Amino acid sequence: MRIDINQKKIAIGDKYQVFIDGQLAYKASNELFRLLSVINLCKTDDFKPRLTINKQWFFWKPNYTIRLHDNRTVEFRADSFWKMHYQCHVSPDMYHVYGHRGRKFSVYRNTNQVAWWEKEAVSWFEGDNYTITADHDCNVELIIAFCLIIDNHKSKRHGDSAVSYNIGNIGAEVKAFNPYWSPK
Numbered sequence: 001m002r003i004d005i006n007q008k009k010i011a012i013g014d015k016y017q018v019f020i021d022g023q024l025a026y027k028a029s030n031e032l033f034r035l036l037s038v039i040n041l042c043k044t045d046d047f048k049p050r051l052t053i054n055k056q057w058f059f060w061k062p063n064y065t066i067r068l069h070d071n072r073t074v075e076f077r078a079d080s081f082w083k084m085h086y087q088c089h090v091s092p093d094m095y096h097v098y099g100h101r102g103r104k105f106s107v108y109r110n111t112n113q114v115a116w117w118e119k120e121a122v123s124w125f126e127g128d129n130y131t132i133t134a135d136h137d138c139n140v141e142l143i144i145a146f147c148l149i150i151d152n153h154k155s156k157r158h159g160d161s162a163v164s165y166n167i168g169n170i171g172a173e174v175k176a177f178n179p180y181w182s183p184k
Helices: 140-155
Strands: 002-009 015-020 022-029 038-043 051-055 063-070 073-080 085-089 093-099 104-109 112-119 122-124 129-134 161-164
Touching: 002 140, 015 140, 022 140, 051 122, 051 140, 063 140, 085 140, 093 140, 104 122, 104 140, 112 140, 129 140
Parallel strands: none
Antiparallel strands: 002 015, 002 129, 015 022, 022 038, 038 051, 051 063, 063 073, 073 085, 085 093, 093 104, 104 112, 112 129, 122 161
C-alpha cells in the first residue's frame, strides 16, 4: 500500500492531506493557538478525529501522546534521540521507528518491519511531502501518526520559504535501512 502525506503550511499551523493508493482518505491539522502542538487526524468524510497527537514537555528526548479513536492513550517517545530510534507501546505490540541515513524511516511492529517512508528532498512553496510504503494489514492510522510526529518534531518550521532542501540524517543510526523489504 502506498500512503502519500502532503503538508500545507499556513501562518499559524499546518494542514495535511493523506492519500492511500491515490485516493484522498484522511486530513490532519494542527489546532490553532496551542502552546504545544495538537494534531487531529480525521477521515475525509468525518470531522470526528480518528486519533489526536499531543506534544508533551520534554528536555532532551521528544515525547508525544496519541489518543486513539477508542479513547486509549499511548506514548510515543525517543529511545535514542541522537540515533533516531523511537518507540510506541500499543498493547500487545511494541512499535519501533528507526531513522536512517538520508531522509528514510522504517517502522517495525515487534521484530517485523511493516512500513517505511521517505521525505522529499525538495519542498516547493507548500510544505513537506512523504511517501510511505506499508503492509496492507498494518494499522494505517498509527503509521500516519508516527510520520506526522516525526514531521512535527523535526520540522521546527523549516521550509517556510518558497523552496527548501533537506539532505536528511548524516549521523549515527541504530538499524540500517533494509532496501530488500517489500510490503505484504
